[in-house]
Amino acid sequence: MSAEPAPVEVSVVLPCLNEAETIEVCVRKALAGLAALGVVGEVLVADNGSTDGSQALAAAAGATVVHAPVRGYGGALIRGIEAARGRYVVMGDADDSYDLGNLGPFIAELRTGTDVVMGNRFKGGIAPGAMPPLHRYLGNPLLSWLGRLLFRLPGVGDFHCGLRGFNRDRIRALGLCMAGMEFASELVIRAALARYSITEVPTTLRPDGRSHPPHLRTWRDGWRHLRFLLVFAPKPTLLVPGLMIACAGLLGTALLVPGERRAFGVSFDVGALVYSCLAVLVGVQLLIFGGFARLYGVQEGITREDKHARWTRWLSFERCVTAGLLVGLGGLADTLVAVTDWGSTGFGALDPRETLRAVVPSATAIALGVILIFSGLFASLLSLRTSAERGGAPGASGIPSPRPTAETSPDPTHRP
Numbered sequence: 001m002s003a004e005p006a007p008v009e010v011s012v013v014l015p016c017l018n019e020a021e022t023i024e025v026c027v028r029k030a031l032a033g034l035a036a037l038g039v040v041g042e043v044l045v046a047d048n049g050s051t052d053g054s055q056a057l058a059a060a061a062g063a064t065v066v067h068a069p070v071r072g073y074g075g076a077l078i079r080g081i082e083a084a085r086g087r088y089v090v091m092g093d094a095d096d097s098y099d100l101g102n103l104g105p106f107i108a109e110l111r112t113g114t115d116v117v118m119g120n121r122f123k124g125g126i127a128p129g130a131m132p133p134l135h136r137y138l139g140n141p142l143l144s145w146l147g148r149l150l151f152r153l154p155g156v157g158d159f160h161c162g163l164r165g166f167n168r169d170r171i172r173a174l175g176l177c178m179a180g181m182e183f184a185s186e187l188v189i190r191a192a193l194a195r196y197s198i199t200e201v202p203t204t205l206r207p208d209g210r211s212h213p214p215h216l217r218t219w220r221d222g223w224r225h226l227r228f229l230l231v232f233a234p235k236p237t238l239l240v241p242g243l244m245i246a247c248a249g250l251l252g253t254a255l256l257v258p259g260e261r262r263a264f265g266v267s268f269d270v271g272a273l274v275y276s277c278l279a280v281l282v283g284v285q286l287l288i289f290g291g292f293a294r295l296y297g298v299q300e301g302i303t304r305e306d307k308h309a310r311w312t313r314w315l316s317f318e319r320c321v322t323a324g325l326l327v328g329l330g331g332l333a334d335t336l337v338a339v340t341d342w343g344s345t346g347f348g349a350l351d352p353r354e355t356l357r358a359v360v361p362s363a364t365a366i367a368l369g370v371i372l373i374f375s376g377l378f379a380s381l382l383s384l385r386t387s388a389e390r391g392g393a394p395g396a397s398g399i400p401s402p403r404p405t406a407e408t409s410p411d412p413t414h415r416p
Contacts, residue, residue: 010034010041010107011086011168014094015068015076017048020057022096022209027061030092033101045094046080048072054094074183078176081168090165095208097130098163105201106165115170115196116188118156119163124202131205139222143229147185150233151192156200160184160225163203170196181221182228189232231297238290246283252276257361270356277364284368288375291315295382316383320376328369334362 012030016023027043034041045058046068055065068079077091088110092098098119109117126136144159162184174190176183191198230237255261256273295315338358342350 006040008040008042008085008087010039010088010090010103010165011080011084012041012043012100012103013077013080013084013089013091014043014045014063015048015073015080015091016045016050016054016058016094017076018050018052018054019094019210020050020052020054021211023054023058023063023094024061025209026092026094026096026100027058027063029096029099029101030103031062033103036101037104037107039107041086042084044080044083046076046083048076070179072179072183073181074176074186075179077183078179081172081176084168087168088165089168089171090163092163093208095210097205097208099204099206100163102203103165105203106163109199109201110165110167113197114199115167116191116198117165118158118188118198118200119161119203120158120200121161121203121205122158123200124204127204127206129207143222143225146226146229147188150229150236151189153188153192153198156188156198158200159188161203166191178228180224182224185225185228189228193232231293234290234293234297238286238293242283242286242290244283245279246287249276249279249281249283253280253361253364257357259357270353270360273357274360277360280364281367281371284371288315288371292375292378292382295379299382315375315379317376317380320372320379324369324372324374324376326369327372328366331362331365331367331369334358334365338362 012034014023014026014030019026023045027045030043031041043063045055045063045065047055047058047065048068048071059065064083066079066083068076070076070079080091081089088107090103090106092100106117106119121131122140131140140158140160144157147159148154148156164187166187171187171191174187174194176186176190178186188198252268252272253276256268256270256276260267260269262268292315338355341358342355
């Protein structure tokens with residue numbers, strides 16, 4: 001009676017779309033690297049519908065090929081992770097840019113109990129021509145710094161490295177759902193918010209082996225990652241700055257409406273009043289935008305509602321319209337008073353400074369009222385979700401189940 005095969009410890013998952021030039025060498029490198037380490041493993045190629053024979057080439061090289069019907073980098077990886085049998089998963093690219101034959105540092109860290117092991121290309125070495133200068137010196141450092149700042153990840157220096165390993169069950173428990181390039185950010189952000197242990201190891205990057213240029217679009221995909229960071233962290237990026245700006249504007253307006261003020265030997269008059277009112281508008285806009293970002297994240301199943309974010313329920317059509325009408329009508333009333341005073345002079349010339357002192361706050365209130373009313377309208381549109389649009393009935397929490405609704409890239413191979 002033959003012994004049962006040893007359980008798979010490591011699954012290497014490679015997203016693939018028309019990678020016939022490089023898929024074979026990637027699969028062979030990964031299998032050879034696992035064999036050299038004495039690791040029981042497998043290579044899964046999550047194919048996004050290749051038309052160049054990549055599937056047959058991958059299978060011939062020893063990989064298990066699974067079809068990923070949801071297009072995009074994240075869609076392919078989510079399917080591959082679902083099909084993986086290993087306790088640990090190492091995800092990479094199928095373009096031969098990463099050293100898939102040297103996965104030992106990732107596996108060693110995972111065996112110690114670390115939940116997520118990130119590769120760091122800046123520490124391991126980036127070969128000439130492997131990464132565009134704009135990505136190397138601006139995009140990746142900036143987004144990585146922002147990620148470390150917003151999510152308290154001081155040990156992660158390369159937020160978007162495509163080579164990373166993780167505990168399969170722990171990552172599946174996060175309910176990852178982004179089908180596009182945002183998946184790279186979603187994985188590490190969700191893991192950080194769930195307080196998973198995250199570390200990094202140096203890895204190398206070399207020019208990929210494809211004859212055609214990558215489909216990555218610098219500004220589009222960079223914005224996608226930035227947008228995802230904002231959705232997950234609206235408090236420090238939008239809400240706190242918005243509240244501070246709005247409060248400063250309200251304070252300045254309250255001090256300057258009665259008349260000129262002097263401080264530190266400087267006179268503050270109607271010019272400062274105009275900018276104070278502008279600060280009120282900007283601050284309120286940031287607050288509303290931050291609220292919408294939080295509301296959108298909860299409704300799409302990207303984030304979960306907590307006690308600190310329940311105030312976003314205030315962003316309803318009825319409340320916003322009511323507040324907008326009250327503020328706007330107050331501004332119209334002040335405007336009517338100003339027009340009445342003007343009429344008492346026979347609609348002649350008025351003192352410009354005194355006129356502006358009355359008109360600017362009134363106009364600001366009217367503008368703020370309009371902003372609130374239309375924000376309520378947008379909130380109502382955002383909350384109109386049919387069962388078909390949700391992809392099913394809501395769960396017990398009222399929040400739709402996570403689903404891959406992000407814009408997707410025509411190329412699942414990811415290297416920002």
